[in-house]
Amino acid sequence: MTDTYYERLVDEDALAAYLEEGLGSAETYEIERHREGHSNETLLLTWGDRELVIRRPPPGETADTAHDVLREYRVTKALVDTDVPVPEPVLACEDHDVIGSDFYVMERLEGDVLREGEPDRFADPAARERIGEELVDTLAAIHAVDYEAVGLEEFGYPPGYTERQVERWGQQLMWAFETTVEEREVPDLYEVGSWLQENVPKEHPDTLVHGDYKLDNVMYGPSTLPDLVGVFDWEMATLGDPRADLGWMLSYWRDPKDPDPAVPELTATFMEREGYPSRLELVERWEERTGYEFAHERFYRTLAVYKLAALGEMFFRRYLEGNSDDPMYPKMEERVPALAARAVRIIEGEEPL
Structure with a gap:
C-alpha cells in the first residue's frame, strides 16, 4: 500500500x-x-x-x-x-x-473467512461437510426472508430481474471496454452476452438476493464445529431471482473433476478435498431447503462467469487509469479471456454441474 x-x-x-x-x-x-x-x-x-x-x-x-x-x-x-x-x-x-x-x-465479528484454505480445526471430512451445509443453508435463509416484513419491499423490482442482470453486466463490460479495448479485445464475451440474452428464463421466483454470495464473503465462528456467524458484502443485494445467487456461489465452488481455474489467484481449491459437498449436492440441499428448482442451470452458471469477466474487465480498466494499487488488476488482461472461455465451455456442456 x-x-x-x-x-x-x-x-x-x-x-x-x-x-x-x-x-x-x-x-x-x-x-x-x-x-x-x-x-x-x-x-x-x-x-x-x-x-x-x-x-x-x-x-x-x-x-x-x-x-x-x-x-x-x-x-x-x-x-x-x-x-x-x-x-x-x-x-x-x-x-x-x-x-x-x-x-x-x-x-467487527470474530472468526475465520475461508479464502485460501481451512483452519486446522475444520480439517476433517465431517467439518468440511458442515462448511458446505452451513453455506447453502444460510443462502436458503436469505431467500426465505420476508422482505416486506423487514422493510425492504421497495428494495428492488423483482419482475424482469434476470433479464436486467444480463443487460446491466453487459453495460458494465462495455464501460470497461471503453478503455481496455486499446490493450486487447475479448471477442468471446460478445458471443456469451448474445447467448444469455437469447436464453433468459421467462419466469423466476422473487426473493431477497445477496448478489455476491460465496464462501469468502461469509465468516465461520471460532468454535470447533463450523458455525456461520456473518454474511458480508451486501452492496449488490436487491429483490430478484434466487437462482442467480446460487449460480454465483457455484461458480466459486470447486469439484475434483474441474479443469484448472481461469483465475487461479482468486480461486480456492481446498473444497476439492474429501468431505466437502459437490456442487450437485449443494444444489440438491438448496432445492430441499427452499422448495425451488434450480432450472436453467447452464444459464445461471454462465451468467455468473460472465459477471466475473465483467468485474475483471472493470478491474483492468481501473488499473489502466491508475485508480488502484491492487496487484491483481493488471493480471485481468489474461484472466478475463480465460473466464470468457470458461463461459463458452458451460454453454456448450463441456463444464457440467
Whole structure:
C-alpha cells in the first residue's frame, strides 16, 4: 500500500471528528486498510474499546451502482433480527467531506473467512461437510426472508430481474471496454452476452438476493464445529431471482473433476478435498431447503462467469487509469479471456454441474 493511495481512502482527522460526534470520544483511535478484498475498500477501525469496520468504495471513477456501500448498510440494518447472520451496522455517512465518498461503519465479528484454505480445526471430512451445509443453508435463509416484513419491499423490482442482470453486466463490460479495448479485445464475451440474452428464463421466483454470495464473503465462528456467524458484502443485494445467487456461489465452488481455474489467484481449491459437498449436492440441499428448482442451470452458471469477466474487465480498466494499487488488476488482461472461455465451455456442456 502506498501512502498516496491510503490518503485517497481516508482523511484520519476528518474521520475522527465524525466518529466522535456519532460515537462519543475515545482515547484509542487506530485504523488500517484490510487488503483481502478486490472491490470495495475495507478499513479496520479501533475506536476506544470498540472493534469496528469501515466500508467505502474505491477512489476514482467507478461504474454506476457497482460500489453502493449505503445499500449494504440498509440491507444489513434490516436483517439484524432475522435468521440471516450479519454484522450489526453502526453509522452511515453520505457527506463526502469526511473521507471523500459514502461509507458506513459496522461492528467487527470474530472468526475465520475461508479464502485460501481451512483452519486446522475444520480439517476433517465431517467439518468440511458442515462448511458446505452451513453455506447453502444460510443462502436458503436469505431467500426465505420476508422482505416486506423487514422493510425492504421497495428494495428492488423483482419482475424482469434476470433479464436486467444480463443487460446491466453487459453495460458494465462495455464501460470497461471503453478503455481496455486499446490493450486487447475479448471477442468471446460478445458471443456469451448474445447467448444469455437469447436464453433468459421467462419466469423466476422473487426473493431477497445477496448478489455476491460465496464462501469468502461469509465468516465461520471460532468454535470447533463450523458455525456461520456473518454474511458480508451486501452492496449488490436487491429483490430478484434466487437462482442467480446460487449460480454465483457455484461458480466459486470447486469439484475434483474441474479443469484448472481461469483465475487461479482468486480461486480456492481446498473444497476439492474429501468431505466437502459437490456442487450437485449443494444444489440438491438448496432445492430441499427452499422448495425451488434450480432450472436453467447452464444459464445461471454462465451468467455468473460472465459477471466475473465483467468485474475483471472493470478491474483492468481501473488499473489502466491508475485508480488502484491492487496487484491483481493488471493480471485481468489474461484472466478475463480465460473466464470468457470458461463461459463458452458451460454453454456448450463441456463444464457440467
